[in-house]
Amino acid sequence: MHPAPSVIFFTVFSGIGFGLLTFLGLGFPAVTGWTAFAFFVIAYLAAVGGLISSTFHLGHPERALKAFTQWRSSWLSREGWCAVIALITMGLYGLGLVFFDQRWTLLGLIGSVFSVLTVFTTSMIYTQLKTIPRWNSPLTPVMFLSYSLAAGALLSGQEPWAIILLLIAGVAQIILWAQGDGALARSGTTLATATGLGPRGDVRAFEPPHTGTNYLLKEFAFTVGRKHSQKVRIISIVLMAGVPILLLLPPFSHGLIALAVASHVAGALASRWLFFAEAEHVVGLYYGKR
Template sequence: MHPAKSVIIFTTLSGIGFGMLFFIGLGMIVPEGLMAFIWFAIAYLFAVGGLIASTFHLKHPERALGAFTQWKTSWLSREGVLAVITLLVMAAYGAGLVFLGTRFAYLGYAGSLLSVLTVFATSMIYAQLKTVPRWRDFSTPLMFLGYAGAGGSLMTGQVDYALALLALAGLLQLLNWMRGDGALGKSGSDIGTATGLGTAAQVRAFEPPHTGTNYLLKEMVYIVGRKHAGRLRILSLLMGIGLPILLLLAPFGHLLAALAILSHIVGVFASRWLFFAQAEHVVGLYYGKR
């Protein structure tokens, strides 16, 4: 699948933002007044920034309000609805801390739960697609939640949770790669079932329907950069998981913490790029590609 910048930024940043809101809502940090305002501003910058980035890949963003209507069937719509509700609930929780110096605990717990659901809905936009076997796996939502938890705890300075969740996110990432690598082969779809003309060994794509490229190939048969996938995976794990853990184990300092966060974000960007670039869509079978 084409790794669109807007979608990579959206899933990475909003994951971190909602991860932060999860820890803030649980009361892991209870800032008041101006400090509370700064904490919420940072969390909203990530969460809302990610959501705004996601609208950049829409061809008609002026109609985006319509995307809140089909929550009964569409995970994309559910994600939008849940994100807005979460941000409103957490805004009320934040207003209590910033202006009244009061913690409405239950509002915070509700906001935390909604944050988890929002990240889950984001992951289900991809995990629901039967057409992309690499994504359609239980490990996809788990990995998204793992990264959001790791990023959120890292950002809110929960060192113990961050160490555990970074390690967990790394394991879930490995699980997602291991299960994903054989997924297309195990999906039961091949050029034989796609055309109905025989077994995969008997059918060969002889001539494509068009001499140039087209939307389908650009969007769903993206193969550029796959040759660096192995190296990028290692880089993503080192930057996203390994280095932040090492930096957290060192005596705490704000500079080291900032470095850990920066390194983590770069690592997650690389992981998300791979998430898209390595995902094979079954429509590639019609072109004899994957």
């Protein structure tokens, strides 16, 4: 698929924001007053900024509110509901910490649960797509959740948890890449199965479906060279997990934590670009792109 900047920004930064809200809801770090206010500002800027950026990729952003009516069948709608509940609940929880020096534990726990559910529902938007075999894997939610929680642990200063979650994110990402490389072939989807003409013999395209480009080619037939892909994978895994883990091993330092967060975000952006760039939508079979 064509890696749209708005969707990359959305999936990375909303994950970071809700990851931090998860830890804040659980009481990490145990802050109140204006210190708590600063943490909540960072979390809300990332979470809400990411959610807003996702609308830039919609054909009709003004219709976004209608998505809330489809919660029975749409993961996008469920994501919207979970996000709203998480943001409202954590907002109330934050008011208690900032202005009343009170930790309303139940609100925090509910907010943390819905923050995690928001990231999970986001991941399921992609996981459910059988038309993109690379994404159609149980590891896709694991990858999204581990990235989000690792970022939350980093930003909340929970170094031991951050190291563990970064390791999980790195392993999940590497396995997902390895599994995804052969996913389209293993799915058994070919031009013959797509047209239903397989029993008649070898099937090939006589000529292109049309002479010009179209939306499908722009969005779903993006290709990235294998050599380029391998370089981006190495860069992303080193920046996302390797460098932050090394920076977290020495004694606590605000400067090192800041560098670890910056490195993780850069690696996550590179990895998420690859997530979309390497997606092999089966519609590409009709255009000779697979």
